[in-house]
Amino acid sequence: MPSVMNPHPDLAVIGAGPAGLAAAISAKEAGIAIVVVLERAERPGGILQQCIHTGFGLQYFGEDLTGPEYSSRFVEKARDLGIELVQDTSVLELAPQRRLVAAGKQGLSIINPLAVVLAMGCRERTRAWASIPGSRPTGVFTAGTAQRLINVEGYLPGRRAVILGSGDIGMIMARRLVLEGCRVEAVVEVLPYPSGSPRNEAQCLRDFGIPLLLEHTAIEIHGRDRVEAVTIAQVNGERRPVPGTEQRLECDTLLLSVGLVPETELAYMAGVKLDYTTGGPLVDDRMETSLPGVFACGNVVHVHDLVDYVTLAGVAAGSAAAFYVQNGGEAPRGDSIPIEAGRNIRYVVPQAVRGGQDVTLYLRVAEPEEDVELRLGPGLARQRYKSVRPSEMLRVELPAQSLQSVNGRLTVSCEKRRKSSA
Amino acid sequence: MPSREVLCLDCPLACHMEVSISEEGTILECLGARCKRGLPYARQEIKSPKRVLTVTLLTKGSRATLLPVRSDRPVPKEILLDAAVLLARLCVSPPIQAGQVLLADLMGTGANVIATDDLPEDRDLNP
Numbered sequence: 209m210p211s212v213m214n215p216h217p218d219l220a221v222i223g224a225g226p227a228g229l230a231a232a233i234s235a236k237e238a239g240i241a242i243v244v245v246l247e248r249a250e251r252p253g254g255i256l257q258q259c260i261h262t263g264f265g266l267q268y269f270g271e272d273l274t275g276p277e278y279s280s281r282f283v284e285k286a287r288d289l290g291i292e293l294v295q296d297t298s299v300l301e302l303a304p305q306r307r308l309v310a311a312g313k314q315g316l317s318i319i320n321p322l323a324v325v326l327a328m329g330c331r332e333r334t335r336a337w338a339s340i341p342g343s344r345p346t347g348v349f350t351a352g353t354a355q356r357l358i359n360v361e362g363y364l365p366g367r368r369a370v371i372l373g374s375g376d377i378g379m380i381m382a383r384r385l386v387l388e389g390c391r392v393e394a395v396v397e398v399l400p401y402p403s404g405s406p407r408n409e410a411q412c413l414r415d416f417g418i419p420l421l422l423e424h425t426a427i428e429i430h431g432r433d434r435v436e437a438v439t440i441a442q443v444n445g446e447r448r449p450v451p452g453t454e455q456r457l458e459c460d461t462l463l464l465s466v467g468l469v470p471e472t473e474l475a476y477m478a479g480v481k482l483d484y485t486t487g488g489p490l491v492d493d494r495m496e497t498s499l500p501g502v503f504a505c506g507n508v509v510h511v512h513d514l515v516d517y518v519t520l521a522g523v524a525a526g527s528a529a530a531f532y533v534q535n536g537g538e539a540p541r542g543d544s545i546p547i548e549a550g551r552n553i554r555y556v557v558p559q560a561v562r563g564g565q566d567v568t569l570y571l572r573v574a575e576p577e578e579d580v581e582l583r584l585g586p587g588l589a590r591q592r593y594k595s596v597r598p599s600e601m602l603r604v605e606l607p608a609q610s611l612q613s614v615n616g617r618l619t620v621s622c623e624k625r626r627k628s629s630a
Numbered sequence: 631m632p633s634r635e636v637l638c639l640d641c642p643l644a645c646h647m648e649v650s651i652s653e654e655g656t657i658l659e660c661l662g663a664r665c666k667r668g669l670p671y672a673r674q675e676i677k678s679p680k681r682v683l684t685v686t687l688l689t690k691g692s693r694a695t696l697l698p699v700r701s702d703r704p705v706p707k708e709i710l711l712d713a714a715v716l717l718a719r720l721c722v723s724p725p726i727q728a729g730q731v732l733l734a735d736l737m738g739t740g741a742n743v744i745a746t747d748d749l750p751e752d753r754d755l756n757p
Contacts, residue, residue: 260698260746261684266641274684276698276747280728359686362695387685387714406644410637411681415707 213294213310213317217242218533220308220321221526222299222474225254226515227506228327229282230522231529235325236289238530243291244321246310248298252286253279254329255352256515258359261380263407267516278515302478306501322537323529326480326489326497326504327522328471330511338372338466342429345436351377351465358384366461370438371395372426376404376513376599378465383412393457394419396426396440398447401576403599405513425449426462435460468511478502485555486510492544493561495525501537503529510557510570513601517570524568545614550621552577554598561618563611569604573597573622584620596622636675640667647672680704685714687732689749691723697749699732701741709737717743724749 218240221228224247232245251257256264259275266272269281286293297312306324310317332350347366349357354365355377367390371378374397382392395413400423402409413420423442427449430437442453470488472480480489481498488509489497496503505525506518544560547569556571569584576597583590588610596602604620633650647662649672657676660669674680682704686696705713713736722732726749733743 257747260686260700262682262700272641272682274698274700274746277728280747359698360696362686362688387683387711388718389715406637406646407639407641410644411639415681415710 213314213319214242214244214292215317215319217244217292217319217321219243219323219325219526219529220306220319221245221325221327222302222308223247223254223327223329223506223508224249224252224283224286224293224295225327225329225506226256226279226282226518227329227508227522227525228254228325229279229286230519231325231327231503231505231526232291233282233285233289234523234526235530235533236286236291236526238527238534240530240533244319245286245291245293246297246299246308247293247295250296252283252293252295258352258356259380260359261384264515267514268519275515282519299474302474302502304478304499306499322533323501323503325522325525325529326475326502326508327506327525328474328508330468330470330487330507332377333464333467333469335464338426338464340372340426340429343432345429345431345434347431347435347461348429349461349463351375351381351463354381354461354463355384358388364388364390365463366435366459367391368393368459369461369463370426370440370457370459371463371465372438373397373465373467374399374402374404374409374420374422375465375467376408378463379404379408379412381463381465382418383416386416386418390461392416392418393459394421394440396421396424398423398425398443401597405599427454429462430456435462438462468507470508470510472508475504475508480504483555483559485549486557488557490559491557493558493563493565493567494528494531495521495558496528496532501529501532503532510555513599517601517603520568521570545611546617548617548619550583550619552580552622553620556620561606561611563614564608566608567606567611569606569620571602571604571620572600573602577622577624579625580622581625582620582622584618586619588614588618592625634676636672638663638668638671638675639681640671641665649676651676674704679707681707681710683710683713683736683743684746685717687717688721689723690721691752692749693752694749697722697726698746699743700746701736701739702731702744703741705736705739705741709739713737722749725751 256275256279264278301309357363428439441449503525505521544562554572554574638645650659683701731742
């Protein structure tokens with residue numbers, strides 16, 4: 209019998225992927241009585257359900273797990289703790305006073321939790337974003353859609369594929385297609401370096417002899433009813449196709465792995481302030497958004513490489529939400545210190561710190577560089593790296609006491625290390 | 631003394647290691663690993679590169695079309711495609727628990743193919 213949802217839970221978490229589950233568990237363990245997790249899919253686990261490959265949990269558990277294995281540890285824990293998992297339920301609306309409208313098997317529900325954690329994850333960029341000329345034949349899929357088709361629904365998207373974009377999902381799907389007997393002509397990447405991890409480049413492309421064409425892009429899709437071929441070309445320094453370098457690759461499928469964007473419809477509707485570089489909400493070191501009592505964690509804030517860090521973010525958001533509920537919604541927040549992205553830093557999360565507790569900063573560089581030093585200042589922390597790349601998120605830990613001396617703003621930058629004269 | 635670059639794939643950090651190998655094929659020096667797993671990884675990679683295989687199996691008698699599975703330990707890289715073809719012919723039925731062995735000793739490697747998710751019996755969903 210579909211249950212009626214408690215209209216006044218202490219905490220409502222939107223999304224039962226790794227971020228939401230971690231937040232819910234963390235809040236329950238901090239003593240919050242009624243924690244509800246709303247999930248639009250039939251089962252919890254989020255995107256991990258279709259990620260049948262390994263690479264999950266190496267940091268968090270010290271084990272190399274598949275997506276379903278990683279996810280089930282948290283689902284089991286959530287159930288053991290008495291967290292209410294409401295599946296097949298989509299949140300349609302979030303209003304500023306945290307009023308939620310949700311639709312599911314139980315019909316339409318309106319709930320008013322004391323706090324909310326946003327954990328809706330992210331979406332893939334589509335062909336429309338990539339603006340690839342051509343008609344609209346069948347056979348053009350985002351890599352994640354192809355992943356769901358193959359790993360959950362049991363369909364092959366096609367038999368002979370070209371993959372645009374060397375993001376992790378694109379490379380993982382290259383291997384997956386080959387293991388299902390398909391041919392992958394090439395992975396085509398517009399940048400001069402792969403956008404996914406070196407591990408995937410080795411295990412998915414090199415191991416299977418799949419060509420990686422850097423500084424190339426797709427300029428036309430051929431075929432009317434079904435994809436017949438894709439024309440690719442080399443690009444110059446401004447990412448414009450170089451005339452005369454066109455190559456026609458015969459295929460029946462084009463997979464797009466051209467970036468992920470936080471799912472922020474609900475946040476936007478509620479008036480949560482967004483960061484237009486990450487695409488997600490602005491958060492402080494409590495993972496609280498600009499709306500009091502509304503927290504956010506995981507890919508909805510910024511796209512992660514490792515689920516282990518998503519879990520850590522969820523734990524932090526859940527604790528902060530619990531503190532908020534237990535303290536009757538806190539007093540107006542004091543001034544928080546904004547963090548600025550300096551030289552060669554694309555973004556840093558959180559975008560502001562309130563102080564009073566240890567903080568972990570997560571950031572990405574804008575361009576790959578060798579022999580650098582991350583500087584957080586003025587005068588707070590320095591970290592050396594032999595090499596940094598945009599596809600690898602970096603972390604800087606800041607103990608609480610180091611922030612006491614700061615007033616004004618903080619800047620994090622990536623500087624070249626000066627060679628010592630010898 | 632020949633040296634070789636080995637990318638450690640044990641974890642996503644993917645340390646670039648430089649490995650010096652003796653004439654007999656033993657490792658003399660391994661630089662660049664950020665943890666102690668690098669050296670055993672390098673040894674294995676030079677001797678016989680191995681990878682974990684992850685695929686899906688067809689099901690029968692379940693609402694779920696597929697069951698995700700894995701090899702419970704890495705297997706020689708060269709057999710991955712043949713193993714995938716072999717597993718594509720298998721069909722499994724519920725009830726199955728995550729971790730359950732579905733095929734023991736895959737192609738003589740000693741690795742078992744195990745479920746990575748449950749495949750429960752379908753219950754009557756209409757109350």
